[in-house]
Amino acid sequence: xxxxxxxxxxxxxxxxxxxxxxxxxxxxxxxxxxxxxxxxxxxxxxxxxxxxxxxxxxxxxxxxxxxxxxxxxxxxxxxxxxxxxxxxxxxxxxxxxxxxxxxxxxxxxxxxxxxxxxxxxxxxxxxxxxxxxxxxxxxxxxxxxxxxxxxxxxxxxxxxxxxxxxxxxxxxxxxxxxxxxxxxxxxxxxxxxxxxxxxxxxxxxxxxxxxxxxxxxxxxxxxxxxxxxxxxxxxxxxxxxxxxxxxxxxxxxxxxxxxxxxxxxxxxxxxxxxxxxx
Amino acid sequence: xxxxxxxxxxxxxxxxxxxxxxxxxxxxxxxxxxxxxxxxxxxxxxxxxxxxxxxxxxxxxxxxxxxxxxxxxxxxxxxxxxxxxxxxxxxxxxxxxxxxxxxxxxxxxxxxxxxxxxxxxxxxxxxxxxxxxxxxxxxxxxxxxxxxxxxxxxxxxxxxxxxxxxxxxxxxxxxxxxxxxxxxxxxxxxxxxxxxxxxxxxxxxxxxxxxxxxxxxxxxxxxxxxxxxxxxxxxxxxxxxxxxxxxxxxxxxxxxxxxxxxxxxxxxxxxxxxxxxxxxxxxxxxxxxxxxxxxxxxxxxxxxxxxxxxxxxxxxxxxxxxxxxxxxxxxxxxxxxxxxxxxxxxxxxxxxxxxxxxxxxxxxxxxxxxxxxxxxxxxxxxxxxxxxxxxxxxx
Numbered sequence: 108x109x110x111x112x113x114x115x116x117x118x119x120x121x122x123x124x125x126x127x128x129x130x131x132x133x134x135x136x137x138x139x140x141x142x143x144x145x146x147x148x149x150x151x152x153x154x155x156x157x158x159x160x161x162x163x164x165x166x167x168x169x170x171x172x173x174x175x176x177x178x179x180x181x182x183x184x185x186x187x188x189x190x191x192x193x194x195x196x197x198x199x200x201x202x203x204x205x206x207x208x209x210x211x212x213x214x215x216x217x218x219x220x221x222x223x224x225x226x227x228x229x230x231x232x233x234x235x236x237x238x239x240x241x242x243x244x245x246x247x248x249x250x251x252x253x254x255x256x257x258x259x260x261x262x263x264x265x266x267x268x269x270x271x272x273x274x275x276x277x278x279x280x281x282x283x284x285x286x287x288x289x290x291x292x293x294x295x296x297x298x299x300x301x302x303x304x305x306x307x308x309x310x311x312x313x314x315x316x317x318x319x320x321x322x323x324x325x326x327x328x329x330x331x332x333x334x335x336x337x338x339x340x341x342x343x344x345x346x347x348x349x350x351x352x353x354x355x356x357x358x359x360x361x362x363x364x365x366x367x368x369x370x371x372x373x374x375x376x377x378x379x380x381x382x383x384x385x
Numbered sequence: 386x387x388x389x390x391x392x393x394x395x396x397x398x399x400x401x402x403x404x405x406x407x408x409x410x411x412x413x414x415x416x417x418x419x420x421x422x423x424x425x426x427x428x429x430x431x432x433x434x435x436x437x438x439x440x441x442x443x444x445x446x447x448x449x450x451x452x453x454x455x456x457x458x459x460x461x462x463x464x465x466x467x468x469x470x471x472x473x474x475x476x477x478x479x480x481x482x483x484x485x486x487x488x489x490x491x492x493x494x495x496x497x498x499x500x501x502x503x504x505x506x507x508x509x510x511x512x513x514x515x516x517x518x519x520x521x522x523x524x525x526x527x528x529x530x531x532x533x534x535x536x537x538x539x540x541x542x543x544x545x546x547x548x549x550x551x552x553x554x555x556x557x558x559x560x561x562x563x564x565x566x567x568x569x570x571x572x573x574x575x576x577x578x579x580x581x582x583x584x585x586x587x588x589x590x591x592x593x594x595x596x597x598x599x600x601x602x603x604x605x606x607x608x609x610x611x612x613x614x615x616x617x618x619x620x621x622x623x624x625x626x627x628x629x630x631x632x633x634x635x636x637x638x639x640x641x642x643x644x645x646x647x648x649x650x651x652x653x654x655x656x657x658x659x660x661x662x663x664x665x666x667x668x669x670x671x672x673x674x675x676x677x678x679x680x681x682x683x684x685x686x687x688x689x690x691x692x693x694x695x696x697x698x699x700x701x702x703x704x705x706x707x708x709x710x711x712x713x714x715x716x717x718x719x720x721x722x723x724x725x726x727x728x729x730x731x732x733x734x735x736x737x738x739x740x741x742x743x744x745x746x747x748x749x750x751x752x753x754x755x756x757x758x759x760x761x762x763x764x765x766x767x768x769x770x771x772x773x774x775x776x777x778x779x780x
Contacts, residue, residue: 178636204638212636218629220756221622229626233638235619239647242618243611249618297638 129192131156131333132177132301137186139172139357146172148357149186154301154350159327159334161344163368164354165377170337171213173354174303177335178210179203191300205233209299211290213306213337217278223289224274227260230296260296267292268322283310287319295326301333302326308340316340320347345369353377423602427595437594439711441666443703444601445659448608450686450702451695452655455612457684458693458756459621460648461628463540465680466527466547470520470653472554472675474660477516479575479670481507488564496582509581509665513604516657524653528646535631547680554672574671581665591668601662608655612695615651624648625693678735682709685738689745691752700754708741709734 130153139147147169154160162170175181177188179200188196195203209230218226235256237249264274267288273281278289287307294302304323308316320343326332338344344351344365351368353361355377361368368374430437449471456464479485484504492500494508507515527546531539553560557569569575581600582588589596615621623644626634635641664670682705690701718730730737745753 180632180636199640200635201638201640204636210636212633216630216633218626218633220629221625225622229622229634229639230637232619232623237619239615239620239651242620243614245614253618293637 128155130154131191132335133187133189134173134177135187135189137173137176137188138184139169139176139181140184145357147176147183147354150352150354150357150359152352152359154333154335156300156333157327157331158350159323159336159348160350160352161336161338161348162352162354163338163341163344167356168354169357170354171305172357174210174305174335174337177303178208201233204297204299207298207300208303209294209297209301210303211287211294211305211307213309215283215286215290217286217290217293219279220277222275222277223264223269223281223285223292224257224260226278226289227263227292227296228256230293231256231260233297260292263292263295264289267295284315287311291322295330299332301335303335305337306339307336308338308343313342316343319343323347420606424599427598432593432595433591434594435715436711437598439707439715441594441597441601442663442710443706444598444605445663445666446683446686446706447605447699447702448601448655448659448662449683450690450698451605451608451612452652452659453683454652454687454693454695454698455615455624455655456648456652458687458698459616459624459628460645461624462531462543462645462648463536464527464543464649464652465540465677465684466543466545466550467652467656467683468675468677468679469523469527469547469550470656471660471663471679472550472672473520473523474516474657474662475664475670475674476554476569476575477512477519477657478578478661478664479569481505481512481515482509482579482665483575483577485570485575486566488566495579496588498588499579499582506579509579509583509600509661512665513658513661516661517654520653520657520660521650524649524651525646527653528649532642532645544677544680547677551672551675551677554675557672569672570670572672574669574673576669578665578668578670580668597666601666604658604662608658609695609699616695620644620647628693682738685742687752689742689752691755694752694754694756697752697754697756701752704753705738705741708737713737 132152132154134150134152136149136151137147138145138149150169150173152160152162152173162173164170172181176183176186179195179198179202183196186196187194190203190206190208193206195206198206218229221229235252237252241249261274265271269285269288269292273285278286281289291304291307307323308319311319323334323336324347327334336344336348348365351361351363351365352359353368353371353374355373360373360377361371363371426440427437449467452470453464453467456462456467482505484502486505487503489505490503491505491507493506493511495506499506527543531542534542554569555571558567558571558573560568562568580589580591581596586596589600623634623639626637626639627641627644631641667674683702686701686705687698688701689705690697690699713730713734720730721728
């Protein structure tokens with residue numbers, strides 16, 4: 108296996124340094140077309156377990172579309188997604204969540220009319236068993252499950268850094284930073300192995316961004332999570348990620364370590380434009 | 386580290402306390418007293434009083450409203466075809482509790498007299514079971530085409546579904562099933578539906594409304610209990626999550642198809658139960674009963690009560706049906722005549738309802754007994770944005 112060449116055919120290509128071992132997630136030549144628009148064009152991505160990988164690119168590069176294919180909100184026009192050795196290309200979003208994929212959203216999408224705690228409890232849905240009849244009868248096992256899930260939701264909220272007296276506040280009434288925390292806690296509640304964060308530092312000041320960067324490292328080191336990140340803040344990207352993939356106009360134009368990507372002429376061109384040589 | 390562990394233990398204990406505190410003994414006593422009072426209520430009125438009649442119909446509407454509240458209030462699926470489940474429930478009584486299928490001879494658990502009649506005669510409990518089974522299946526059927534739709538589009542599809550069922554009911558007399566027996570009796574109606582019969586209690590009759598009251602009271606309690614239990618369950622939270630943000634809910638692992646269909650099926654089955662009861666109570670199943678206005682009437686109940694709120698649905702249903710079945714026809718009907726006007730108030734009932742709805746929506750957009758969550762949401766939203774003037778109804 109040779110290190111992947113970003114500009115070659117859309118065949119899957121393990122990135123340099125990650126060739127050994129089975130990746131946690133393997134996206135092979137994912138393409139998504141909306142009518143005549145090709146939002147994502149043959150993008151491949153390998154993510155090793157316990158790594159932090161970033162996807163960057165200018166606005167409209169297809170990053171979020173790529174995310175939506177990974178989580179199952181969009182069905183790829185072509186290509187293949189293998190998660191933990193299982194082909195999930197056609198799997199429903201809830202099936203993927205159960206397998207261990209969780210995400211947050213670029214524009215926070217909490218359940219506004221539910222409390223912070225309830226939001227996190229919903230995140231635990233796939234790990235719960237209670238059915239309609241069991242809930243009506245409120246059997247001992249359902250009751251126990253409910254208690255355990257609530258206790259666990261409190262732990263996760265505390266871990267994500269929400270103040271205890273905010274647990275029962277409605278999500279809509281929380282501050283922006285707290286909403287971000289609850290959204291991450293909600294994603295963590297499903298016990299994921301792969302966490303997809305869509306611009307988690309959007310709207311944060313540098314101190315908050317630094318804290319979040321630390322938090323992501325802690326997630327990886329303490330909980331053994333693998334993190335895939337869409338991010339615009341280059342300080343965060345360069346500081347935290349081991350591998351960076353750059354998208355532009357739906358195509359992968361570069362991939363490698365932060366230092367490699369930063370020096371890549373194609374990336375500079377995509378961000379800054381071509382220098383006029385006239 | 387040990388500090389953290391102690392903290393976590395404390396939260397665990399708090400969680401356990403919280404769950405255990407809900408049915409505390411004082412609450413239980415209050416509920417018990419209410420149930421006993423409810424059960425004794427008919428003794429305060431004559432056996433055939435108009436008030437008792439209105440109460441029976443009102444309770445049937447409470448069951449309807451509780452069902453629709455699951456679909457519209459919890460899951461946020463605007464269903465304008467709820468009358469379909471009233472119709473199907475009522476036809477279950479017509480089919481399985483009369484001599485309508487006169488060439489069949491099938492009797493299960495009915496009185497000696499009904500056992501001698503031609504047709505299919507099931508015990509009323511069995512009819513309820515049939516109604517629940519058939520309406521849940523029909524609920525899923527109407528759910529399927531709406532799965533990919535949102536908001537207003539769901540309303541259009543469900544509205545059409547309700548109308549289709551209504552038209553099938555009218556024209557069902559032309560649909561030949563077997564041996565000249567038709568699907569429905571159209572506008573002629575299926576007459577002489579069996580009166581409910583229970584061992585020991587005997588057969589119900591229309592000269593003593595009390596057993597009818599107790600029957601619908603028990604049905605209502607069961608449905609209310611199911612509603613309360615489901616609301617605070619994994620499924621109930623999944624419904625609310627879907628209502629709040631479908632994309633996020635699906636991404637958090639809530640199975641879209643299953644969860645939505647369960648909402649439709651549960652809501653429909655309550656409509657079916659209530660429909661079966663009303664079919665038996667009116668002793669006829671007539672296609673003319675199943676008009677679009679019925680769907681709107683039930684929807685108005687849960688909106689007035691407070692969308693998504695169980696107690697709101699109960700009180701909204703009681704309020705509107707008492708106004709419609711007692712206050713206007715029995716109490717105030719002669720009022721225009723007293724002023725020398727040549728019409729009765731029942732002719733104005735739709736106008737009165739429209740007026741009341743407008744008043745409630747202007748003064749209290751969240752409904753009379755709003756869902757705890759919505760109440761918080763609305764009051765908090767209104768307080769800072771005072772310049773807006775009129776409060777914004779929830780979307």
